[in-house]
Amino acid sequence: MGNDRSSDPRVGRLLADARYEVLPTAKVADQLLDHVPTSVTVTVTASPAKGLEATLDLATHLASAGYDVVPHLAARMVSGRAELADIVARLTEYRVTKVFVPAGDAEHPAGSYTQALDLLRDLTELGRPFSHVGVAAYPESHPFIPDDVTVQAMWDKRQHATHLVSNLTFDADGLGRWLRRVRERGITLPLLVGVPGPVERTKLLGMATRIGVGDSIRFLRKQRNVFARIAAPGFSPDRFLARVADLTDDPGLGVEGLHVYTFNQVAKVEAWRREHLARAAG
Secondary structure, three states, X not given: OOXXXXXXXXXXXXXXXXXXXXXXXXXXXXXXXXXXXXXXXXXXXXXXXXXXXXXXXXXXXXXXOOOOEEEEOOHHHOOOHHHHHHHHHHHXXXXXXXXXOOOOOOOOOOOOOOOHHHHHHHHHHOOOOOOEEEEEEOOOOOOOOOHHHHHHHHHHHOOOOOEEEEOOOXXXXXXXXXXXXXXXXXXXXXXXXXXXXXXXXXXXXXXXXXXXXXXXHHHHHHHOOHHHXXXXXXXXXXXXXXXXXXXXXXXXXXXXXXXXXXXXXXXXXXXXXXXXXXXXHO
């Protein structure tokens, strides 16, 4: 293997099953169909600027095209159990089996759900209609919520969820330390590590504009210096990815896979993934 970590077969295994996160914009469905095979799982974010309908429309469209999709059901954007039951019926009609449930960034809740746990409890009472339910994790800390509170939230959600999905993180050593603390607290849900794809700076800034000024501000506040770090000249996720692969050597840490933030640059991200897969296979 030498010093070429890009040929690490562990990296290849992680990328082979990596899933892509996209924002529900007008052109992203065609971009996915043109560049990304249906074997790649696609998650669709929920934005207060676009409304939950945009998320559900794109998710069902992609499901019809053969993708395994994971719509984000932002709790604060759902008015209550009646609407949730309608959403469940709509998604199950399209054979959607996976969802991600964050609290969401809506400043004012649409109804009775103020946090993700509220919606998760109702999903459980509705008969656990989805086989995979992801919840948020914050290895680099939430800007407004103390670490102890976010860890407690994961503990509270563990009976309703099947796995954790981390926000963007760039510190593999910090990720390992955080994961050990989480496991010591008895939270055993497997983790999908959030990593940015090799996105272009100008397109990244353009995407920030298209998702809405308010959403952009909330994103920047939540992710702190993430935007600047991704947009820095020469940024590449490869070195971080190799360090994540090291964490998979410890099965007790429960690193299950990757959640790639594409910022809708799916063609570039898919080309990067295929290059890694070819190196790992070679």
